[in-house]
Amino acid sequence: MSFITTLREAQKKNQSLVCVGFDPELSKFPVHLKNHPDALFEFHKAIVDATADLVCCYKPQIAHFAALSSEESLLRTINYIHETYPGIPVILDAKRGDIGSTAERYAIEAFDRYQADAVTLNPYLGRDSIQPFLDRKDKGVILLCRTSNKGAGDFQDLISDGKPLYQHVAKTVAEQWNEHGNCMLVVGATWPRQLADVRNIVGDMPFLVPGVGAQGGDVEAMVKNGKTVNGDGLVISSSRAILYAGSGEDFAAAAREATLALRDEINRYR
């Protein structure tokens, strides 16, 4: 089953557009886990076990594992999700982007080494840099469009032919790159107006929406501006506000409460 289909079924089954992001910071881990030999795996396993019936996917961010030389923990975490909760897909948040032969190696990294179901990519290098990912029809290809950070507009807002760069990216992905129906776009929850603009351009294409929780995006404005006519088409990612909702031995229960609250808040506005 393709990533997009699995994602949609998980959204229906769990009545949830929530994606829990894994941005592990050891300094924020509960004391009892900090000295565990595979703290990263144990931490995420507990989060997954506490939230798997409340989410539509998980999204590990690879830099947080790479900075700790913890590729093996990332692999174990993804394997655990696939084996224990096979209906919940995994997005590898890597924001890769390189030319043809190297892009192929990055596709192998994401899809074969880590067995991710989808990967985030940077569109700056153009179509041929994305082709090796697009060709993996069963996998999700998630292109940066309007990112959630303050500096997003530095280049993404440059106006060309009457519209900003991020809208050119949206239009190009929707009209040219999405032949296999496996594309999504990243649009930050911090930019509700831009969410509406991109939605108008791309029809039903799903968005990956970071920026709620710690980054302060408003849930109501984000859902109302970003959803499709069916109240769908959003994968809303929260990391720190869920992972570190609690800091004691009950961190997983606190993460469950935070996930539940976000899921229900989102669903009110769909």
Added chain:
Amino acid sequence: MSFITTLREAQKKNQSLVCVGFDPELSKFPVHLKNHPDALFEFHKAIVDATADLVCCYKPQIAHFAALSSEESLLRTINYIHETYPGIPVILDAKRGDIGSTAERYAIEAFDRYQADAVTLNPYLGRDSIQPFLDRKDKGVILLCRTSNKGAGDFQDLISDGKPLYQHVAKTVAEQWNEHGNCMLVVGATWPRQLADVRNIVGDMPFLVPGVGAQGGDVEAMVKNGKTVNGDGLVISSSRAILYAGSGEDFAAAAREATLALRDEINRYR
């Protein structure tokens, strides 16, 4: 000593603008190395020993190591260069790009974990995504500008305010991001006209120039259009044409010949 200073001294000492890129493909390795337990390290060690007096830097491409789960080989290779040839800096070709907290983790990956002297980055997310790298004054920050691939123009050529996006990137990096003098730009050898345009915008800022060798960029046009008034300001990267110049036990000697030929060809046009 900062990356840029080390680079310039290596260019002078070795009379060379050549950077050897490491894009390891096991299928192209000489037979006698293919089954070595750390073939990646042994291969690059031999290439380094054969070329260290002919280059100004090395540039391992991280995807080629990651796809083979060979982070340890990458680390060993970089350590070997630093320990054996301390005047030759190492660029980690990673093309990373992410928002603030994650960008910090990528900076740790490149500069602390791998001890790279410089890293390639994607500017699409804007200034704040690059800040954690810019703050490492002793390290090189190499921003994609006009890449060497065929699809480069898909977005990089979109015209805004009378000039293409890649020129906005060049101008922004030169005028705003380069406060510590540690920035460079990636401009492909395959685009001699654009090399000249970017050179006109950024003064003496050095370029990392991929696209000679296997990608077919013309050396004379590239050097003449890209160099500074002093015949300088270029780091010209070749990977496959050097790494796989020979396929037998003499592969390192063949790599030396190919490096020497490229160095001398470049120097003719400076």
